[in-house]
Amino acid sequence: MNGLRNALLRALLLVASLAAWEGAVRALRVPAFILPRPTEIGAALYRGAVSGIYLQHLWVTGAETLLGFALGSLVAFVVGTGIAASRRTEYFLYPYIVMFQSMPKVALAPLVVVWFGLGLTSKVVSAALIAFFPLLVNTIAGLRSADEDRIDLMRSLDATELQIFRMLRLPSALPFIMAGLEVAMVFSLVGAIVAEFVGAEAGLGMLIQSRNFSMDVAGEFAVLFILALMGLLLNMALVFARRRVLFWDPSQKAESNAASLKGGL
Amino acid sequence: MAQPAEAIAVRGLRKEYGTPRGTVLALDDIDFTVGEGEFVAIVGPSGCGKSTLLKILAGLLPTTRGEVRLRNAPIDGPRRDIGVVFQSPVLFPWRTVLDNVLLPIDVQRLGREKNRSRALDLLALVGLSGFERRYPWELSGGMQQRVAITRSLIHNPAMLLMDEPFGALDAMTREGLNVELQRIWLAHRETVVFITHSIAEAVFLADRVLIMTPRPGRITEELPVPIPRPRPLDVMGAPEFGEIVRRIRAHFRSRGGIEG
Numbered sequence: 001m002n003g004l005r006n007a008l009l010r011a012l013l014l015v016a017s018l019a020a021w022e023g024a025v026r027a028l029r030v031p032a033f034i035l036p037r038p039t040e041i042g043a044a045l046y047r048g049a050v051s052g053i054y055l056q057h058l059w060v061t062g063a064e065t066l067l068g069f070a071l072g073s074l075v076a077f078v079v080g081t082g083i084a085a086s087r088r089t090e091y092f093l094y095p096y097i098v099m100f101q102s103m104p105k106v107a108l109a110p111l112v113v114v115w116f117g118l119g120l121t122s123k124v125v126s127a128a129l130i131a132f133f134p135l136l137v138n139t140i141a142g143l144r145s146a147d148e149d150r151i152d153l154m155r156s157l158d159a160t161e162l163q164i165f166r167m168l169r170l171p172s173a174l175p176f177i178m179a180g181l182e183v184a185m186v187f188s189l190v191g192a193i194v195a196e197f198v199g200a201e202a203g204l205g206m207l208i209q210s211r212n213f214s215m216d217v218a219g220e221f222a223v224l225f226i227l228a229l230m231g232l233l234l235n236m237a238l239v240f241a242r243r244r245v246l247f248w249d250p251s252q253k254a255e256s257n258a259a260s261l262k263g264g265l
Numbered sequence: 266m267a268q269p270a271e272a273i274a275v276r277g278l279r280k281e282y283g284t285p286r287g288t289v290l291a292l293d294d295i296d297f298t299v300g301e302g303e304f305v306a307i308v309g310p311s312g313c314g315k316s317t318l319l320k321i322l323a324g325l326l327p328t329t330r331g332e333v334r335l336r337n338a339p340i341d342g343p344r345r346d347i348g349v350v351f352q353s354p355v356l357f358p359w360r361t362v363l364d365n366v367l368l369p370i371d372v373q374r375l376g377r378e379k380n381r382s383r384a385l386d387l388l389a390l391v392g393l394s395g396f397e398r399r400y401p402w403e404l405s406g407g408m409q410q411r412v413a414i415t416r417s418l419i420h421n422p423a424m425l426l427m428d429e430p431f432g433a434l435d436a437m438t439r440e441g442l443n444v445e446l447q448r449i450w451l452a453h454r455e456t457v458v459f460i461t462h463s464i465a466e467a468v469f470l471a472d473r474v475l476i477m478t479p480r481p482g483r484i485t486e487e488l489p490v491p492i493p494r495p496r497p498l499d500v501m502g503a504p505e506f507g508e509i510v511r512r513i514r515a516h517f518r519s520r521g522g523i524e525g
């Protein structure tokens with residue numbers, strides 16, 4: 001069985017690289033505040049999991065990310081629809097949006113924390129700001145991607161603009177929108193963590209920073225591991241949703257069109 | 266009121282396009298009528314303005330001059346009693362075959378439940394029974410085009426416009442669909458305007474062939490096709506068929522239209 005053999009090889013490679021890491025750190029006597037051993041990270045993971053500290057902070061960061069994602073996506077969808085619907089809206093709004101996009105939005109995080117405080121709100125706003133743009137661009141491109149012949153067909157049936165939007169433009173835009181949502185999700189997590197760095201009372205980003213101050217590098221690695229896991233889970237949820245929603249889109253079989261849009265940040 | 270014998274009347278139609286380099290005359294002096302229940306084919310080379318003419322008939326483009334009437338009412342915008350079949354099937358991949366056929370019903374709010382059985386009957390007529398819950402991408406190109414034809418018939422239009430509906434299909438599928446279209450038409454007797462660049466297809470399908478020549482697009486000749494129906498494919502080898510095809514070719518050649 002090729003699949004089974006590959007899975008085994010994969011696991012073996014993981015174990016081997018962890019062992020090499022462990023061995024190298026021990027042999028070279030690297031101090032733990034520079035690079036901790038995998039066993040130390042494992043121990044830190046275990047301690048935090050038992051004490052419930054990770055779950056508590058994970059919940060905070062998760063809520064920030066999801067709320068920011070929802071807020072940013074909603075606003076992006078509404079604004080994107082407005083821009084796609086009328087050249088006039090585009091003419092007046094687009095320059096500001098491009099300017100806003102050219103600015104590294106993580107640089108706004110300190111300001112956002114000053115405006116919205118140390119609690120949940122500032123993290124949600126920061127996440128929403130970063131999640132906004134990828135979905136905005138994709139919504140506009142998607143709504144404009146509707147096939148001309150299909151539009152002609154709808155017009156020939158005497159369809160209203162609203163019907164054309166609902167029955168044709170919106171479904172045609174879904175592949176773009178789903179791709180945009182995947183990027184927006186990853187970006188939301190970044191936005192939430194950055195705002196936590198600036199100032200927060202709870203959350204995984206705050207935990208990383210406090211552990212950094214106390215030189216608990218193994219603990220920091222443990223949180224990083226949890227963050228990676230969280231990002232993976234959020235992404236998997238969206239991939240699952242995309243496959244359900246876009247069952248009709250042939251490009252789905254050739255894997256995500258989001259891939260090309262990722263990177264960045 | 267009795268229905269007028271002519272379903273479609275085109276009078277003095279002219280169409281100009283504005284381009285950055287001045288106006289282009291796409292169609293000029295187009296005059297023709299199509300009788301109720303008549304099958305008319307318009308044949309001409311690429312770029313002769315056939316598709317522009319079809320879009321005007323469909324109410325998708327305004328005329329520059331002249332008028333187009335359908336059952337005595339002017340066509341000056343989209344109407345609800347026209348069925349259009351394009352060169353590509355133009356199906357919606359997120360809708361099942363049945364839902365694609367019911368698209369005009371949804372748009373015009375004619376009642377899904379009432380028209381469901383009609384849709385199934387029409388699908389049976391085009392040989393697609395059992396495919397109603399499939400998706401378009403599960404069907405071959407020829408089957409997709411049959412779905413498109415069914416969709417164009419569902420709201421019982423006064424006029425059926427077909428813009429090279431089989432142009433993108435391979436020759437064998439195309440011949441098969443020509444036979445099918447004739448059978449469907451004999452069952453429903455819609456008024457049809459069928460646009461094609463295939464002379465043989467036009468002669469095989471139509472009661473009357475209008476010949477269109479380019480720059481500007483004009484209808485320069487019309488020929489009746491008095492071959493009895495139903496016409497089998499073999500009719501294409503018959504002398505009277507060959508004679509009509511030959512006359513159409515000769516007309517194009519004398520106009521410097523297409524290859525000899």
